[in-house]
Amino acid sequence: MSNPRIPRPFFCGNWKLWGTLSDSVALATGVRNAVAAVTAADVAVGPGFVALGTVADKLKGGSVGVAAQDGYWELKGAFTGEVAMAQIADAGATYAIVGHSERRQYFGETDETVARKAKAALAAGLIPIICIGETLAERDAGRALAVVGKQLDGTTSSLSDDELGKSVIAYEPVWAIGTGRVATPAQAQEVHASIRGKLVQRLRARGQQIRILYGGSVKPDNISELMKEKDIDGALVGGASLTVDSFAKIVQQGVTACTRS
Numbered sequence: 053m054s055n056p057r058i059p060r061p062f063f064c065g066n067w068k069l070w071g072t073l074s075d076s077v078a079l080a081t082g083v084r085n086a087v088a089a090v091t092a093a094d095v096a097v098g099p100g101f102v103a104l105g106t107v108a109d110k111l112k113g114g115s116v117g118v119a120a121q122d123g124y125w126e127l128k129g130a131f132t133g134e135v136a137m138a139q140i141a142d143a144g145a146t147y148a149i150v151g152h153s154e155r156r157q158y159f160g161e162t163d164e165t166v167a168r169k170a171k172a173a174l175a176a177g178l179i180p181i182i183c184i185g186e187t188l189a190e191r192d193a194g195r196a197l198a199v200v201g202k203q204l205d206g207t208t209s210s211l212s213d214d215e216l217g218k219s220v221i222a223y224e225p226v227w228a229i230g231t232g233r234v235a236t237p238a239q240a241q242e243v244h245a246s247i248r249g250k251l252v253q254r255l256r257a258r259g260q261q262i263r264i265l266y267g268g269s270v271k272p273d274n275i276s277e278l279m280k281e282k283d284i285d286g287a288l289v290g291g292a293s294l295t296v297d298s299f300a301k302i303v304q305q306g307v308t309a310c311t312r313s
């Protein structure tokens with residue numbers, strides 16, 4: 053019998069701008085049924101805001117959690133179109149993705165706004181999934197570790213040690229998101245190890261417990277190799293989380309790969 057992996061693996065779907073309410077409920081309940089036997093990992097789905105509360109109701113009491121794809125730092129007020137972290141928690145979510153590269157690229161998010169969102173998520177009782185990652189130009193210039201390190205500092209230095217200890221970090225190289233071009237396990241591990249190093253430098257042993265997810269064109273046929281890497285604790289999955297079959301395979305094969313001896 054193999055030892056449970058520490059930190060506990062986590063697989064989170066990010067459905068982006070996808071699906072009607074009935075599509076969302078069907079996908080969420082399909083995922084719940086397909087991964088019902090998985091006990092060695094946490095699993096969540098990431099519906100759009102309109103479906104979030106209904107999906108959370110359907111999944112209530114089960115083992116699959118719900119992640120919002122964003123959230124705002126203010127609690128209430130004249131912020132038309134925004135959704136407060138407390139509203140997200142009230143709707144039944146457990147996680148909030150913050151700082152996804154699409155939010156940074158298309159909606160002007162910065163490390164500073166991402167930090168505020170992460171802090172607000174924690175204050176609302178949510179677990180933030182804080183996304184960081186370099187562009188292709190930054191990688192080609194040999195700056196991947198420096199860029200990711202700066203983003204990690206910029207998004208987490210305002211969190212208390214306790215808050216950071218509760219958070220999830222997602223390393224998502226921008227050049228790998230939705231492109232079909234996955235980072236090699238060695239490329240991903242190099243960045244994850246440097247993130248781990250910074251977390252351990254700040255939090256000592258607790259830094260070893262923080263989940264660092266990889267995201268960027270994760271598929272059933274590449275998850276096993278990624279999960280064998282020491283500091284890859286799970287995945288944030290976009291396109292391949294949109295069918296029950298592919299997301300369930302990612303969860304099942306990912307768990308098998310990292311718990312095998």
Ligand code: PEP
Binds near residue numbers: 288291
């Ligand atoms: C994502 O949306 O966070 C993501 C990694 O997308 P994809 O898996 O499609 O590359």
